[in-house]
Amino acid sequence: MEKIEHTTVATNGINMHVASIGTGPAVLFIHGFPELWYSWRNQLLYLSSRGYRAIAPDLRGYGDTDAPPSVTSYTALHLVGDLIGLLDKLGIHQVFLVGHDWGALIAWYFCLFRPDRVKALVNMSVPFPPRNPAVRPLNNFRAVYGDDYYICRFQEPGEIEEEFAQIDTARLMKKFLCLRIPKPLCIPKDTGLSTVPDPSALPSWLSEEDVNYYASKFNQKGFTGPVNYYRCWDLNWELMAPWTGVQIKVPVKFIVGDQDLVYNNKGTKEYIHNGGFKKYVPYLQDVVVMEGVAHFINQEKAEEVGAHIYEFIKKF
Numbered sequence: 001m002e003k004i005e006h007t008t009v010a011t012n013g014i015n016m017h018v019a020s021i022g023t024g025p026a027v028l029f030i031h032g033f034p035e036l037w038y039s040w041r042n043q044l045l046y047l048s049s050r051g052y053r054a055i056a057p058d059l060r061g062y063g064d065t066d067a068p069p070s071v072t073s074y075t076a077l078h079l080v081g082d083l084i085g086l087l088d089k090l091g092i093h094q095v096f097l098v099g100h101d102w103g104a105l106i107a108w109y110f111c112l113f114r115p116d117r118v119k120a121l122v123n124m125s126v127p128f129p130p131r132n133p134a135v136r137p138l139n140n141f142r143a144v145y146g147d148d149y150y151i152c153r154f155q156e157p158g159e160i161e162e163e164f165a166q167i168d169t170a171r172l173m174k175k176f177l178c179l180r181i182p183k184p185l186c187i188p189k190d191t192g193l194s195t196v197p198d199p200s201a202l203p204s205w206l207s208e209e210d211v212n213y214y215a216s217k218f219n220q221k222g223f224t225g226p227v228n229y230y231r232c233w234d235l236n237w238e239l240m241a242p243w244t245g246v247q248i249k250v251p252v253k254f255i256v257g258d259q260d261l262v263y264n265n266k267g268t269k270e271y272i273h274n275g276g277f278k279k280y281v282p283y284l285q286d287v288v289v290m291e292g293v294a295h296f297i298n299q300e301k302a303e304e305v306g307a308h309i310y311e312f313i314k315k316f
Contacts, residue, residue, distance in 0.1 A: 004044055008064070009057075011085030012078065017064035018086065020055045022048025025119075026092045027313065028083065029056040030110075032101020032125070033226050034176055036063045036217055038210070039100070039299060046306030052096075052313075057086060059103070061225020063217045071157060074228040076109040076236045084114060093117065096313045100124040100298050101262075102229055111248045112240075120251040120316050122309045124297050125262050127254060127272050130280050131244045137233050144266055148186040154230040161223050163192050170215040174199055177206055177214075180294045182264040205300050248281040253312040255305065257293030286312065 004021045019037040021044050029040040037056040044054040058065040060082050061074060068074075083106070087095060096119050099107030104126035111118055132140075141151050154160050164172055178199035179185070188195060202208065254272070256263045263269060271277055278284050288308060290301060298305045 003048075004041070006064075009086055009089050011083075011089055012081045014060060014066035014068065014082065016060070016066070016082060016086060017058040018055060019044065019057070020053065021045065022051070022053045024051040024053050025313075026053045026055060026087075026090075026095045027309070028087070028095045028097055029054065030083070030097065030099040030103030030106050031056065031059060031062070032099075032103045033229065034173065034214070034218065034223065035101070035296075036214060038063075038213055039296075040098075042302035043098070043298060043306045043309060046303070047310060050310055050314075055086075055090070055095075057083070058217075059106075061221070061228060063221060067221055067225035071228045071231045072235060074225065075232045075239055076106065077113075077239060079106045079229075080110045080113050083110060084117065087117065094119050096309075096316070097121045098123075098309055099126075101126060101295070105129070108248060111250050112243050112246055115249050118250045120253075120313055121248075122253045122255065122312055124255045124305070125257075125260055125295060127256075127268065127277050128248055128281050131237065131240050133241070133244050137237050145184050146186065148188045150185045150187050151230050151233065153187045153189070154227050157231070158224075160187075160227055163187075164223050167193060168215075169219050170211050171198065173211050173214045173218070174202070177211070177296055177299070178203060179261070180259055182259045182261060182294070184265060185261055203300070205302065247279075248283070250283060251316065252281050252284045253286045253288070253308065254281075254284065255288045255290065255297060255308055257290045257295065257297045257300070259292060259294040260297065261295055263289075 004019050007018050009016050009018050027047050031039045037058050040056040047054040061067040094117055097107045104123045107121055107123055108128045141149050175196045293300055
């Protein structure tokens with residue numbers, strides 16, 4: 001890890017922490033919740049050793065990047081704007097994009113807004129969600145999964161942060177990163193995070209040192225910025241109205257674990273495998289379903305994911 005360089009770049013009104021290594025065509029890695037640039041540590045080394053310039057920022061609100069106080073400063077337009085500004089500052093016109101979880105959503109938005117800046121995309125866990133102009137997303141989540149669904153529980157400012165603060169941050173990170181329940185995540189108000197199991201032991205791909213790195217950054221920054229992404233879900237739906245029905249027009253490879261909670265959401269497998277996904281992502285070239293793998297696929301199967309990324313992007 002000592003070869004990875006760390007810099008701060010001013011972009012879109014914030015200071016963004018960026019980890020990078022290597023020279024060659026640029027690959028931009030976009031992390032998810034509750035993660036950091038660090039989630040891509042293995043892929044940064046893997047791709048840089050194969051002739052690529054690997055770049056992984058802490059997103060707005062995370063780690064060593066600024067966290068604006070306003071909830072409405074975390075829309076898709078802000079998040080993609082941060083990354084476009086970063087690429088401009090680095091003098092990079094086109095990149096290979098790699099996203100996971102919220103990073104996958106941001107990568108889909110990036111491709112909607114600025115396909116001219118993307119050579120190809122490797123996305124993980126979250127397939128492209130077409131906008132339904134008739135239904136607000138939060139109303140849909142509540143109707144399908146109930147008020148205890150984690151995205152619904154994240155909506156009230158300060159509420160879930162207070163619950164997170166009740167337990168040690170390292171323990172909280174273990175609960176999230178080791179979660180292997182292939183069904184929608186619910187956090188009932190009366191029982192809270194006790195419904196999210198503590199792992200009996202850390203898996204081989206996650207060390208105490210890794211957990212403590214995450215915990216140190218979330219202790220420093222808090223969870224409000226990251227949770228604000230979820231609080232902008234309906235606002236994003238409003239802002240995305242001009243892009244209703246627009247397809248993703250870049251080459252795409254999609255990777256997901258069969259134990260991923262997102263993959264096991266209602267209707268997701270059917271959407272991915274029965275033509276719906278391909279309808280909105282016409283240049284979808286490959287869908288990889290990794291058996292026995294849960295949500296944090298880029299960490300759980302770091303080497304395999306690195307190889308999947310490399311095998312795809314080297315074609316372009």
